Amino acid sequence: MKPILSCRNVMVDFSGFKALQGVDLDVQNKEVLFLIGPNGAGKTTLLDCICGKTRASSGQILFEEKIELSKLPEQKIVQEGIARKFQAPSIFLHLTPFENLEIAMKQKKSLLSILLAKMTQVQHEKIEAILKKVGLFEDRHKLAGSLSHGQKQWLEIGMQLIQEPTLLLLDEPIAGMSGEERTKTGELIKEIAKECTVVVVEHDMEFVRNFSSKVVVMHEGKVLCQGSMKDIQENEEVKNVYLGRSG
Numbered sequence: 001m002k003p004i005l006s007c008r009n010v011m012v013d014f015s016g017f018k019a020l021q022g023v024d025l026d027v028q029n030k031e032v033l034f035l036i037g038p039n040g041a042g043k044t045t046l047l048d049c050i051c052g053k054t055r056a057s058s059g060q061i062l063f064e065e066k067i068e069l070s071k072l073p074e075q076k077i078v079q080e081g082i083a084r085k086f087q088a089p090s091i092f093l094h095l096t097p098f099e100n101l102e103i104a105m106k107q108k109k110s111l112l113s114i115l116l117a118k119m120t121q122v123q124h125e126k127i128e129a130i131l132k133k134v135g136l137f138e139d140r141h142k143l144a145g146s147l148s149h150g151q152k153q154w155l156e157i158g159m160q161l162i163q164e165p166t167l168l169l170l171d172e173p174i175a176g177m178s179g180e181e182r183t184k185t186g187e188l189i190k191e192i193a194k195e196c197t198v199v200v201v202e203h204d205m206e207f208v209r210n211f212s213s214k215v216v217v218m219h220e221g222k223v224l225c226q227g228s229m230k231d232i233q234e235n236e237e238v239k240n241v242y243l244g245r246s247g
């Protein structure tokens with residue numbers, strides 16, 4: 001099977017500091033791939049390179065076998081179907097979940113024109129479907145600022161999903177969440193992966209164990225190893241650099 005995303009020898013140099021030192025990674029269509037590894041391993045930098053926030057100093061990042069992402073501006077990468085959710089939610093707290101999704105759906109217009117413009121029935125239904133998917137339908141008319149931390153994160157995921165991405169990048173999506181919210185987020189990721197490939201940066205090993213289809217371990221700007229969670233846990237190098245001897 002051809003990978004949906006293929007990174008070859010990707011390097012990032014921050015004024016002499018080599019944050020990525022030749023990353024080779026294939027991501028298959030509709031898999032839930034977890035990127036793990038010690039602090040500073042380069043996980044976030046790799047997501048930044050894929051979505052165009054950071055430029056690779058060399059190497060290739062090929063999307064859908066033909067689109068060279070390392071040459072494209074961020075907005076064009078979004079248009080190609082790659083969505084990125086950052087750690088901190090960037091939702092409008094003084095608007096409702098419904099309105100937030102409305103804005104995300106019509107990204108390029110001004111805030112006022114979006115809220116004044118009439119919505120088609122199809123658009124309305126699309127927003128409602130996303131609200132149901134992320135578990136916010138009941139709360140769709142509350143102020144987003146009054147939602148729990150987990151609900152705010154789900155709203156932001158919904159704002160990415162409404163763009164109908166092919167590849168969704170999530171950076172530590174369960175940070176700060178309660179146990180119940182973590183499980184719901186894992187279930188949501190599994191649901192999303194029916195239609196979209198998902199790459200998740202995560203430190204919580206229980207979460208990775210429960211919801212990953214593939215795990216990639218990064219260390220010092222490179223891929224150290226990859227496989228199932230079981231493969232990873234049995235790998236001696238991974239035990240040494242990350243999971244510890246008891247891991």
Ligand SMILES: Nc1ncnc2c1ncn2[C@@H]1O[C@H](COP(=O)(O)OP(=O)(O)OP(=O)(O)O)[C@@H](O)[C@H]1O
Pocket residue numbers: 014017019037038039040041042043044045046
């Ligand atoms: N803009 C930057 N300028 C200089 N160095 C940077 C920059 N961004 C990241 N780094 C460095 O690059 C290395 C990789 O950082 P990155 O955030 O990708 O690691 P990470 O694996 O995501 O770590 P964590 O798990 O702590 O989030 C770190 O040493 C970091 O300090």
